[in-house]
Amino acid sequence: MITRRKARRVRSGVSVAEAQQRLIETCLPLGTEYVAFVEAADRVAAEDVMAMFPMPRFERSGVDGYAVNLSVEEGITAGKTRPCLVVTEDISAGSNFPRPLDPGTAARIMTGAEVPERATSIVMLEETDEYTKGNRLYIQLKHDVIPGRHIARIGEEWERGEVLIPQGRRLGGSDIGLLVAAGHRRIRVYRKPRVGIISIGNELLHPRPDAGGKMDEAMPAGMIHNSNGAMLAALVRQYGGIPYDYGIIEDDAYKARDFIRSVALKTDLVITTGAVSVGERDVMAEVFVRDTCLLFNKVFMRPGSPTSAGLLPLTAPGDCGDKHIESGEEGEEHRPGLLLNPHSTHRLVLGLSGNPGACFVGFELFASLCIGALQGAPFTKKDALHAFLSEPVLKGSPHPRYLQGKLRGDAGMLLAEPLPHARSSMMRSVPEATCLIVLPGGGKPALKGALVEIIPLGGFR
Ligand SMILES: Nc1nc2c(c(=O)[nH]1)N[C@H]1C(S)=C(S)[C@@H](COP(=O)(O)OP(=O)(O)OC[C@H]3O[C@@H](n4cnc5c(N)ncnc54)[C@H](O)[C@@H]3O)O[C@H]1N2
Numbered sequence: 144m145i146t147r148r149k150a151r152r153v154r155s156g157v158s159v160a161e162a163q164q165r166l167i168e169t170c171l172p173l174g175t176e177y178v179a180f181v182e183a184a185d186r187v188a189a190e191d192v193m194a195m196f197p198m199p200r201f202e203r204s205g206v207d208g209y210a211v212n213l214s215v216e217e218g219i220t221a222g223k224t225r226p227c228l229v230v231t232e233d234i235s236a237g238s239n240f241p242r243p244l245d246p247g248t249a250a251r252i253m254t255g256a257e258v259p260e261r262a263t264s265i266v267m268l269e270e271t272d273e274y275t276k277g278n279r280l281y282i283q284l285k286h287d288v289i290p291g292r293h294i295a296r297i298g299e300e301w302e303r304g305e306v307l308i309p310q311g312r313r314l315g316g317s318d319i320g321l322l323v324a325a326g327h328r329r330i331r332v333y334r335k336p337r338v339g340i341i342s343i344g345n346e347l348l349h350p351r352p353d354a355g356g357k358m359d360e361a362m363p364a365g366m367i368h369n370s371n372g373a374m375l376a377a378l379v380r381q382y383g384g385i386p387y388d389y390g391i392i393e394d395d396a397y398k399a400r401d402f403i404r405s406v407a408l409k410t411d412l413v414i415t416t417g418a419v420s421v422g423e424r425d426v427m428a429e430v431f432v433r434d435t436c437l438l439f440n441k442v443f444m445r446p447g448s449p450t451s452a453g454l455l456p457l458t459a460p461g462d463c464g465d466k467h468i469e470s471g472e473e474g475e476e477h478r479p480g481l482l483l484n485p486h487s488t489h490r491l492v493l494g495l496s497g498n499p500g501a502c503f504v505g506f507e508l509f510a511s512l513c514i515g516a517l518q519g520a521p522f523t524k525k526d527a528l529h530a531f532l533s534e535p536v537l538k539g540s541p542h543p544r545y546l547q548g549k550l551r552g553d554a555g556m557l558l559a560e561p562l563p564h565a566r567s568s569m570m571r572s573v574p575e576a577t578c579l580i581v582l583p584g585g586g587k588p589a590l591k592g593a594l595v596e597i598i599p600l601g602g603f604r
């Protein structure tokens with residue numbers, strides 16, 4: 144039997160990339176559902192969307208002007224007098240079946256209107272002089288007329304059956320415009336992951352959102368507000384999940400496990416914050432080793448090194464937790480084989496640090512990927528870019544650091560500025576951060592002007 148103390152110390156450390164890979168392997172896309180286009184923003188397409196008809200569907204005028212029926216010789220006059228045409232029709236956008244245009248005549252036509260049959264070109268309004276004779280309208284052409292000008296041909300933009308929106312695409316406003324233009328009223332999307340959020344710590348006070356006013360009046364010494372729970376819920380929503388904030392639980396490993404299991408049964412992913420380190424009350428450290436199929440419980444990074452993840456069996460305590468305890472020695476790697484269907488039998492529990500800065504970084508590096516993968520959004524690994532460090536970072540670290548930073552341009556170069564309160568225990572800088580600055584491990588300081596990897600923060604598409 145493993146002791147409680149040992150459970151907290153048995154650590155299975157991995158790199159950030161390995162931790163991301165292990166998480167992604169367990170996050171299979173959830174089921175799908177149809178939503179109306181008005182509900183589809185920020186959802187992920189679960190099917191290829193094909194055009195129901197070509198675009199344009201009819202020959203369309205690109206300008207306000209006159210449709211003309213002229214032979215090439217009549218239109219391109221090589222210095223001879225340009226033709227004068229009688230206007231026989233007035234075609235506005237939305238008119239159906241305009242009458243075919245007789246040779247040598249013109250029809251007034253608006254942008255977006257259907258071009259009449261036998262029209263050879265559209266002449267812009269500005270390129271004609273209009274005059275009336277008797278009660279008839281005529282136009283005098285001021286320039287040569289190039290055949291086919293300003294006529295958008297059927298299927299010029301897309302043909303019927305072409306894939307316009309690929310499966311796996313997170314839908315923005317422009318995708319929804321395309322969806323409707325292509326003839327669809329609804330789209331099949333992946334279900335939004337339900338994400339249970341649990342904050343652990345006896346020092347935490349629940350900020351009741353409905354209480355109104357300031358919250359600090361009756362706050363006992365030693366207590367703090369559960370700001371991580373609120374932050375995580377908002378971040379989950381930002382990344383397309385549905386947050387369920389289950390509030391605060393006390394530092395008791397068995398109660399924590401049972402509570403987490405009850406949350407896991409109602410959600411698709413559980414995120415906890417706090418109690419993952421090595422302290423006496425760090426009960427999540429115990430839960431991960433004893434009760435889950437551990438994926439990792441240490442990541443070689445700062446901040447957030449105690450970040451942990453495991454698959455919690457949904458039925459009675461599964462034997463995979465026990466297996467890890469039997470074989471687990473301090474620092475030894477133990478990883479379950481990939482489960483065939485983690486959704487149905489187990490639930491992924493991601494344990495983020497309680498330190499607010501570390502909790503934020505952990506969310507951006509790990510939780511956001513899980514929420515994306517559960518929605519079928521392609522795994523982008525948060526593409527890394529590079530920028531020049533605007534200030535030196537003197538404090539080295541044996542493990543890579545993920546510093547909150549702000550991106551700005553200077554003389555055409557991208558600079559990454561480390562933020563002053565970018566510490567694990569602090570959250571003041573978090574709202575200002577637009578990237579994470581990745582500083583390699585090895586203990587050396589990073590110099591001003593060094594080219595560093597950056598991970599832009601925010602949504603993914
Ligand atoms: N002896 C050691 N101590 C610590 C180690 C270590 O290796 N050995 N690691 C340190 C590192 S690194 C980190 S990070 C923290 C991680 O601690 P936990 O994730 O277990 O978090 P807690 O101990 O529960 O809390 C840390 C800190 O954050 C505050 N907190 C917790 N929950 C919330 C919340 N929901 N909202 C706002 N603030 C929260 C909590 O009050 C603490 O101040 O451990 C180091 N220690």
Ligand code: MOO
Pocket residue numbers: 444445446447448449496498501567568
């Ligand atoms: O890993 Mo901790 O988040 O550095 O302070």
